[in-house]
Amino acid sequence: MRTTLEEVIKRLRTAQRVLVIGHIKPDGDDISSVVSLVLILRKLGTTAEGCIADPIPWFYQSLHGVSVIKTVEELKDYQYDTSVTVDASELSRIGDAVKLLHGNPPDIAIDHHKTNTGFGRLDFCDPKYAATAMIIYEIGKQLIVYDPNLAESTLLGIATDTGFFKYANTDYKVFLYAAELLQAGADIQHIASAVLEHRTLNEIRLLTEMFNALKISEDGKLAWSFISTEMLIRNGCTEEETDGLVGEIRAIHGVEIAILFIEWPKHHVHISFRSKSYADVSGLALKFGGGGHSRAAGCSCKNVDPESLIEKVISEAAKIL
């Protein structure tokens, strides 16, 4: 049932033991939302635990509060009266943590994705928020006073989901909340350094190879590259380490659409689409079985020949330019 933030806050005030669950393939906003809500509830005197089914990428570990997050296994005997999912657009996004719900829907689902399916007993989803962390912040401000650690955890989600204050979703509220969180003691340089400055030498070698394989259309508006299974193995990189590489292609002057094809494992190709100022790439991703936003979208194609897939995708992309 769709509800208001006030109802969510009221429900959380009466909770005694809470389980907070984030989504798989955790990103900054996911981690931030789980950690922040757990810390808010604990400050309120409520017993609270946070769970994400997938491992947390290593570079987030130096940030305050991240160690709060537990695995499904660690929480399998945890007794709670209120379950909350955060930043998950559908129930399947919480992965194995669904076991902890014992077949029930979550009592509260808090999210900001346009595609949210409304699977909670109480649902609060508003895509106007640039990050779920901002919703959690509005809840937290009503309940407790922010300390530096909680402020850092919250700012992490706001920063990462706005591409560190650069994406189109960066509105005045994003900056205003960032200002408030800095006053509460958050350190944006610390967050930026942890999240953005962790490139490994293997990743640099992969980046170099990606640039060597770069193709660009005659008018310079469409640029793409292909990272093969062999390239990943040769450079000792996992698929996760290709994160952000498509942005390096979009950063080329004159490029409107950037596309990165990643083959992992053999004959499975993940495609990331990015656009710079006007092209809507979500339809492009949809055409190949994926989805996303107008400036950032993606899809996964199984059992394909990379070469002919690339040819097909590039010809479709050229059509929308």
Add this chain to the structure above:
Amino acid sequence: MRTTLEEVIKRLRTAQRVLVIGHIKPDGDDISSVVSLVLILRKLGTTAEGCIADPIPWFYQSLHGVSVIKTVEELKDYQYDTSVTVDASELSRIGDAVKLLHGNPPDIAIDHHKTNTGFGRLDFCDPKYAATAMIIYEIGKQLIVYDPNLAESTLLGIATDTGFFKYANTDYKVFLYAAELLQAGADIQHIASAVLEHRTLNEIRLLTEMFNALKISEDGKLAWSFISTEMLIRNGCTEEETDGLVGEIRAIHGVEIAILFIEWPKHHVHISFRSKSYADVSGLALKFGGGGHSRAAGCSCKNVDPESLIEKVISEAAKIL
């Protein structure tokens, strides 16, 4: 004479014809400060012109207001009653525009550099401001109402001088003013795309070569690379296009000090120093005749053998780690 912001505002209110001058090798804050002050004064009904002696890097041209800036030649017959320098720490920083002052000091000098020498008749310099654009904004707010173009011009300086809200100088005021400027109609995505996403294919080739030449200390804390005159020529790049490359080295996981040596022209080596979280590289730059901040500093060494210079610098850098 050091003065208050109130005095500066009072003086600007009574001015009839103003000349605003920025510094050579213009960066975002410089351009922002010149354009914003000119636009503020014009809104006030004052005649105002803006001058920067060096050419404006091409990628700023798509931003509102940048076309306001004129060359020294274009303004050589311009009559004014009030001259203002912005973002210049000493008079020599305005380059050839000094001719327009006819041997006089500027009537007003507005700056935020710690090293400001106090060369204006009225001087306002406060290093607590992350950007000179923020000082201009505080002046403007007292005088006029912000429109979207002026808001964009102002936000440009705040964004660039804080490394797009990531450097240690990013305080709550930075975010608060950014919030206000977005409410006034500025578009941060537009600014970010113009300033950050303009890499040329030549620059990518240079980046790749820089990575190929990368050296890293055994403990991984010190990383450096060398861009030779030959590499610049081979890739059709100018020295200006090496801007930001040292940040790519600092972004490597575990690296505390990143150093980039650029030889241009032959036997002249410019050195950029960056540190990630604790090392103070300003002393290092000072030792080789330069200066700067603790996290970002630089120096230029003339008539040197790059190889032996690199050896010396690296051995000094290792000492402070």
